[in-house]
Amino acid sequence: MSSRTLSSSVAVSLPLSKRLAIAAGSCLLGALLIFVAGFSHIEAMHNAAHDTRHSAAFPCH
C-alpha cells in the first residue's frame, strides 16, 4: 500500500452525501461562471467575452 492510497482514503472517508453536495455545489458555481462569460445576453458582457465565445464555439450573436 503506498501512502497515496492511504491518503486518498481520507477523502473517501467523507460521507457520500456530503461529497455529492460539494460536487453539485462546485458544478453549479462553475456553470454560473461559464454562463456569465459565455451565455449572458448583457451587451457589455457579450462584447467583452466576444472572442472567447467564438473561439470556444459558444453560440454567439
Added chain:
Amino acid sequence: MIKRIAQTAGFAGLLAAIVLTLLQSLWVTPLILHAETFETAEPAAEHSHEASVAAHEHEHEEGSGHSHDGEAWAPEDGWQRTLATGLSNLVVAVGFALMLAGLFTLRAPNQTWQGLLWGLGGFAVFSLAPSAGLPPELPGTAAADLLLRQYWWIGTAVATASGLGLIAFGRNWALRGVGLVLLAVPHLIGAPHPEVHESLAPAALEREFILASLLTSAVFWSALGLAAAWFFARGEQQGA
C-alpha cells in the same frame, strides 16, 4: 475539502487560461479579426434579411461592424480587447476547473495522467459534441435564433456529460447502453440551423477557423485536466 477544490480550480484554471489566451492570440483571434474585415466592408443595404430568423439578431447593427447597439461598452481593438478576452478566458477556465474539481471529490484521479482523460472528456462534452451540430462560427455567419442555439448547446453538453459518465462508470451494459443513447439523442434531434446558410467570410477561412477553434479547445482541455488532477492530488498530500 472546499479549500482544496478552490485551490485546484484557481490554479488549474489560471494555467489553462494562459495556454488558451496564448494559442488564441496566435491563431484564433487573427482569424476572427480577418473575418470582421468582411463584416465591416459589407455595405449596410445588403444586410436585408432574407435569412429570416437568422438575421434578426443582426438587425440593429447595420453597417456598424461589431458594436451591437452603440451604447453598450465594448473593448477597443488592441490591448483592451486582448485583456477582455484573457479575463473571459480566465472566468470560463475557472468555471470548467470548478466542475472538474467538484467531480474529483466523487472520483479522484489516481494518477496525474488520468486528468488527461477527464480533460478529453470535457473537450468532448463542451467542444466536440456541440460543434458537431453547431460548428464554431466566424463573426458574420448567418445562424438560427440565439436562444434556440443556446438551449441546444446546453442540452447537448448535459446529455453528452451524462452519457460519457454512464459509459465510463456504469456498472452494467444496460447503463452503458443508456449512455450511448444519451450521446446520440441531441444529434438525432438536430441543432437549430438557419434556413439559408450564408457567410461573409470565404469558406476556406471558415474551415481554418473550425480547425483552429477545435484544436485550441483540445489543447486547453488537456492542459486543464492534467493541471486539475495534479493540483487536486497535491492538495490531498498536504491534507488541505
